[in-house]
Amino acid sequence: MFFSAAALGFLVSSVAGKVIDVTVGDSTGATTFSPEAVFADVGDQVVFTFHQKNHTATQSSFANPCGPAEGGFDSLFMPVAANQTDNFPTYTITINDTKPVWVFCRQGENTAASHCGKGMVFAVNCPSSGTNSFDNFKAAALKIGADLQASAAAASSTPAATSTDSAADSAYTGPWTTADYGTATIAAAPTESVVTETVSLDTAVWTTTYSSYPGSPDATPSALSGSVIKVVVGGANGELTFTPANVQAKPRDVIQFEFHQKNHTATQSSFAAPCVRLKDTTTGNAIGLDSGFMPVDANATDFPVWNVTVNDTAPLWFYCRQHKPDGSSHCGSGMVFAVNAVEDSPRNFSAFKSLAATLNGTNATGATGTNGSGSGSGNGASAGSMFSVALSFGAAIAAAAVLL
Secondary structure, X not given: OOOOOXXXXXXXXXXXXXXXXXXXXXXXXXXXXXXXXXXXXXXXXXXXXXXXXXXXXXXOOOOOOOOOOOOOOEOOOEEEOOOOOOOOOEEEEEOOXXXXXXXXXXXXXXXXXXXXXXXXXXXXXXXXXXXXXXXXXXXXXXXXXXXXXXXXXXXXXXXXXXXXXXXXXXXOOOOEEEOOOOOOEEEOOOOOEEEEEEEEEOOEEEEEEEEEOOOOOOOOOOOOOOOEXXXXXXXXXXXXXXXXXXXXXXXXXXXXXEEOOEEEOOEEOOOOOOOOOOEOOOXXXXXXXXXXOEEEOOOOOOOOEEEEEEOOOOOEEEEXXXXXXXXXXXXXXOOEEEEOOOOOOOOOHHHHHHHHHHHHOOOOOOOOOOOOOOOEOEEEOOOOOEEEEEEXXXXXXXXEEEOX
């Protein structure tokens, strides 16, 4: 709503060069700018003061209220502790003309937890009525949020894949090799083939080139914008789990990791090194996607998320790189996850989980902390935060941090 000293419903800045204070969030965890719309003169300064949670003040546009404007300003994330009472961080912009300035919080961007999608938007010098009014700007943001939530709800019913590792192992007659560390014997990696395919969906037609694995799914997306598959990491009772732990996804689908209690990661690995971050086999540099640690309080109800966009049909392997107080690893305890594991092959999900326990469980003798080689793309968060990353086979593509 508008906080107004005039019939138009805006706070009016009547003296050039004055300071206009805007509170971002509050001690109750509200996802608000207060006031949410103001008038300002050229030379005035708008000072955003950030309160509890982890918010941004990011310039957007009327046409895309929940997306950053090209070349626009961005405060970056401003995490504020729940018990902080003073010295709140600030971010200041100076008004250079009388054109409207549109602002949003990019926490949870492009996810069902989007703060913008909950109406966390702000404007300077927007029309009080008409097409480009603040009310219409906020309504568009809320519509984006509703669509994201509907997509996530629909995808949450996606069934987890099941494993048939014993039958697959007994039927396997191909070559064997050893894991990247330790002495465990595993099936050799299948040979992928580079495929160029014309894909048509609805009225769209495009050509894509990707690495296809034996038994991998069809490359046609489930929808032009993809579907969201929610994966809960951890749980209120301290579970060391990804739920579901094994899913099938199409290109453009988004794997949305939602982090619950404790302090976990979703880190990309490889089948041969399940508890080691994926690395470039030539340079040895880490290239695997990594959410970073996501600490979540025991009484938290607002959970950070991190998204990975699936770009092809190759299997993706993930683990939690946290350790217990006794030094044993979450991964070795079975905290692993897979996308598009080929379940009728010996490199299925159950085999991956078993290998993690063999190499990094409490009885393992070859546990290591080095890195592992892969495909997908993502976005995530620490408590109250979200990050974005993209990855296709053999290449990890830039990660963008967005805190929830």
